[in-house]
C-alpha cells in the first residue's frame with residue numbers, strides 16, 4: 001500500500017499563543033494539500049488551543065511520561081496529552097535522549113504507554129557524529145530502534161497506522177545541512193529491512209519512515225525522492241507556515257514511497 005506522505009513539524013521549545021496564527025495558516029494551507037498528511041507537535045501548552053481550532057492538521061506532543069499518573073512533578077502522561085487533543089506523540093527524540101538521559105528501555109516504556117492511551121507514535125532514532133565517523137551508524141541505529149520498540153504484545157493491531165519511525169542523524173539536526181541522499185537511502189533501507197524482520201512483511205513494509213535533520217523547502221524534493229522516505233520530521237523550518245508548507249508542497253508531488 002502506498003501511504004500519504006507524512007510531514008510533521010516539531011516545534012521543540014518554541015511557541016507561545018502568539019504562534020497560534022501560524023498554526024492557523026498551516027491548517028488552512030494543509031486543506032489545499034490533501035495528498036499530504038500534515039501535523040504539528042507544539043509545546044504542551046499549545047496542544048489544546050491548536051487542536052480546538054484545527055480542521056485539517058493533526059496535533060501531537062513531543063514527549064510523554066511512561067506512567068498514567070502519579071507523583072511525578074512536572075511530567076505529563078500519554079492519557080493527558082490525548083485528553084488535550086493530541087493524536088500522536090514523538091518519542092525518543094535525540095534531544096530527549098541526550099538532554100534528559102532517556103534510555104532505549106525508557107523510550108520503549110513510553111511507546112507502550114502511548115499506544116495503550118490510543119495515541120500514534122513517532123519513534124525517533126539516529127546516530128551522533130562519533131558513531132557515524134566510526135562507521136558504525138547502521139549497527140547503532142538498528143540496535144537503538146529494536147530496543148526502543150515495545151514488545152509485540154504491546155503493539156496495536158493496526159500498526160502501520162499507529163507507528164511511524166523517524167531517522168534523525170544528530171549531526172544533521174539544526175545544522176542547515178541534511179544527510180546526503182545516499183546516506184538517507186542506506187539507513188532507510190536498513191530500517192525498512194529491520195521493520196520487516198521485526199513486524200512481518202506486511203506491517204513492516206507499510207510503516208512510514210520519516211527523515212529529519214535540516215529539511216527545508218529547497219532540499220525536500222530530493223529527500224522525498226529517496227526510496228523508503230515516507231515524509232519528514234521538521235524542526236526549524238516548521239515554525240513558519242511559509243517554509244513548512246513549502247516542504248509539504250514538495251511532498252505533494254507524486255512520490256511512491
Ligand code: 13P
Nearest residue numbers: 010173174213214235236
Ligand atoms: P531541524 O529541522 O531544525 O534540523 O530539526 C530536526 C528535528 O530535530 C526534528 O525533530
